[in-house]
Amino acid sequence: MERVTMADVAEAAGVSVATVSYVLSGKRPVRPDTRAAVEAAIRELGFTPNTTARSLRTGRSSLVGLVVPDLANPFYAQFAAALQERLRDLGLHVVVCNTRADRSEELAFVREAAQQQFAGVVITPFRLTAKDLELLERAGVPVVVSADIRLGQVDRVAPEARSAMRAALQAVTDAGRRRIAMIAGPRDATGGDPRLELLRELARQFGTELPHGLVVRGEHTRAAGAEGFGELMSRRHPPDAVFCANDVIAVGAMDRAEELDVRIPGDVALVGYDDAVFASLVRPRLTTIRYPAQAAGEAAARLLRERIDGRTVPRTVRVKAEFVARESV
Amino acid sequence: MERVTMADVAEAAGVSVATVSYVLSGKRPVRPDTRAAVEAAIRELGFTPNTTARSLRTGRSSLVGLVVPDLANPFYAQFAAALQERLRDLGLHVVVCNTRADRSEELAFVREAAQQQFAGVVITPFRLTAKDLELLERAGVPVVVSADIRLGQVDRVAPEARSAMRAALQAVTDAGRRRIAMIAGPRDATGGDPRLELLRELARQFGTELPHGLVVRGEHTRAAGAEGFGELMSRRHPPDAVFCANDVIAVGAMDRAEELDVRIPGDVALVGYDDAVFASLVRPRLTTIRYPAQAAGEAAARLLRERIDGRTVPRTVRVKAEFVARESV
């Protein structure tokens, strides 16, 4: 299987390589019959341009990096699938990097993407700072941040979760709950935990607060969720409602609740975040804030396209989150 | 941020670019002090070789394609994460392609991987044939197939599920079940459904059979699982035990069981396959055949490394599956 090059196509069509290139890129007019001849030759020979050569020449790779803390989290898996499907048509390839929330992994990948002049990077930074992302900007690599917080002057897709969160609080307080707690993400995560901040702010509007002892922190894992829930229940005045930074944590909380014989929602109401597939599968079914992964992935793809098409001012796309009442409140 | 090239390093170290290249590759001896000077310059300038240029020159890209039918299925997501983590050290990037079990998507990606001389392709073919994979072999691109069936002369990672499946059958028959059914994958899937074949063979050893009407087929989706279960229950003699080609299907079956007021395991025992995260989350907890995704992903990475290191004879790695008794049998 010999590689077919532009030179082969040019020869077959009786034109120069430049013409073939221009037919492909459309960057300069080509006479219709010349174009036809070239296209025929391309089809005939089954030619596909060598993206490596193209990248070397243009200084732009066809790779888009996707940096996520945990690909096994259904949210990120769906996000990745949607992103890839939307980028495919542009001839872009999605390169995944699972960082396990490890800063050095995040940084190593971002560095490489900058060095190799990736076509773009879509990242959910977990321990990375805005400063780290400047690496990419300086290298001229478009960045899309998928996170609740703002991280420098870059494109961003973020949940619009205020009304959903308010609805959740409403449901919780309607159920007579007053001692509201949260199992948040780790303290040293990039931007702290914006979901906690939002909950705090909204709670005040509801005339209540998150008591000091009722905010615990941990990684976005099932184990950490169990741990956090255990901590919460060991308080002198344990909570009667627990919000979680995501559904994985919430499931961990349910694990521990079962061990401790704490009834959900009888003793404690539980609210997740994301609406991962399993949220409707656990018993009781998890009440949660749905943040649609597919829509978020598609939005990220759109932002990237716009950048590649020349937009220079950063833009934020907000994806509406939605309260999903099930059985855990 | 100017790109640092080998020429810069060479100049700084007072040597030729060739020497820099050889220091990096180790493909010819370099005097220790020369080497030291070069390494110092590399560090000083923060040089990283341009993989695009390297690929163009060597005709080998640093990309490994991962082709899966459904990235949102936790099995594939974990597989992807493990593969990527094991390939990272080799400087290889994992490019994902989510095909939604669509043959044309599979084919398009395989074609491109062949054209662009990918470093390798790891694929769970769903509608692709051995013949299609020859595209890659002819292009000299190493292929690792992750599937129960054998697909041409390529490397392969596959479950060793016989004993686990036997244990599952044992549990089912111990529970007094005799009318065994299966919700299998689609008829036109590559290789049919080997899990069905295995179950059939083992059932015979148990002195029973899968009656004709008790094998239904569908996609590997929750909806198809529900559909299939409904079909099965509409039979004149419905089954009292249902095996599923994977856990996603099994969950769909549970959905429908609930709608139909069929008790699991009271009326019907249910067995999944994979042990996806949610298997232990649904109620009743799903009894299943655990096929460890991470181990499979790591095995695929290993096979690829071996190929890249020069092995030429195809090899199959079997990953042991395990019966996990929970509550649905």
Next chain:
DNA sequence: TTGAAAGCGCTAACAA
């Protein structure tokens, strides 16, 4: 032990 230089396949500036 090291260097010079060709060339991988493409794009785009320049020329015609």
Next chain:
DNA sequence: TTGTTAGCGCTTTCAA
């Protein structure tokens, strides 16, 4: 409207 050609950054052959 089209062609010629330099050169992207690297690897590797050939020569010293």
